[in-house]
Amino acid sequence: MxxxxxxxxxxxxxxxxxxxxxxxxxxxxxxxxxxxxxxxxxxxxxxxxxxxxxxxxxxxxxxxxxxxxxxxxxxxxxxxxxxxxxxxxxxxxxxxxxxxxxxxxAEGVDIEGELFSVTRLIADNPDLELALGSRLGANDAKGTLVSTLIAGKASDATTTIVSALVQNPRGRRVRAMLSHAMGLVAQQRGGVVATVTSASALSADQQERLTAALSKSYGGRVSLNVVIDPAVVGGLRVQIADDVIDGTISSRIEDLRQKLAG
Incomplete structure (x- = not known):
């Protein structure tokens, strides 16, 4: 840019x-x-x-x-x-x-959380991601498809954003567009979005403490989107925009493996 x-x-x-x-x-x-x-x-x-x-x-x-x-x-x-x-x-x-x-x-609506849920829905359904990202098929049909899938699960504001984006990808990947939109919503509301990857669900207390620590570090409100991935084994991986804090056991094992191989 x-x-x-x-x-x-x-x-x-x-x-x-x-x-x-x-x-x-x-x-x-x-x-x-x-x-x-x-x-x-x-x-x-x-x-x-x-x-x-x-x-x-x-x-x-x-x-x-x-x-x-x-x-x-x-x-x-x-x-x-x-x-x-x-x-x-x-x-x-x-x-x-x-x-x-x-x-x-829609200031009272958790658009960030809803966009994240749509992102996870697409990530968990490769066929859906392929259909939405394909250059084949009418773009308005893609908008109708995603609107139908999230009907009753997302607000009108979120549905408007997702439907518009999938109809006009301009060469972009669907999940990348939604991630960018999440960042814009957070920025508009005076904060940022942190995607946290953990081997297991975080308790309410853990999320509260992590939110407080990140908010202090970044000087503003931080919203958490938590991804459960058993492959990380333990620890947390936190990504905010281009910043990545990787404290997972899997990353340490990989570092050790590379050192041994080198």
Missing amino acids: GSATTQALAASAVALDAQTVDLNTARELFAAANVLGSSKQLGGALADPTASVESRSQVVATVFGAQFQPATVAALNAAVSQRWSNADDLVAGIEDLAVRAASRA
């Missing part, structure tokens, strides 16, 4: 926070990202740094103004007024805004 895109993402997120949004805002932003991703000419025009901000805003008004609510149009205008490294980054940035809007529209 280029520095221009990093700054554009931050500025766009701030602009979105100034708007009153609902779940329709999120749906419209996802739709806008889909339109721009499907049209290189349109995406290129809105990401063109040589074009004036006024001309880019006029394009937004022409294409989306009549069908989208004011909050969505304002968020799109804020996004296209920024300087992005390329058109693909603009599309991804608008998609990120959609996830953030869904998070804000």
Whole structure:
């Protein structure tokens, strides 16, 4: 990610926070990202740094103004007024805004936990992951499939996010998209997500102590997503974004094996 895109993402997120949004805002932003991703000419025009901000805003008004609510149009205008490294980054940035809007529209819902549950569902069903990640088949059918599978198990906000993402993968793996979305939701709510891998379930007290320790280390709220994997034997593996703390017995055994082999 280029520095221009990093700054554009931050500025766009701030602009979105100034708007009153609902779940329709999120749906419209996802739709806008889909339109721009499907049209290189349109995406290129809105990401063109040589074009004036006024001309880019006029394009937004022409294409989306009549069908989208004011909050969505304002968020799109804020996004296209920024300087992005390329058109693909603009599309991804608008998609990120959609996830953030869904998070804000359902502030009392544990979207992070629900997204994690969907991720585990897909990870535990290779055929499902293959079907959702395949380039064959209609994308809207994939959205319908995943919406049906999580019906009654996830909120409208989570269903909106998951369905939109699987319909527009743009070469990304499904679980990677969901993991990115989890991070965005956590960030929008002032925290980060820690994926904890353990050989057995953690007690409530263990989770509370681990959450407190990680929150202190990272200077903010940390949400835990716990994965049970007997292969780790003992200890914990904690991953927060690109940071990995591996204190599992299996990793120590592997280190010892490599030293002996070397």
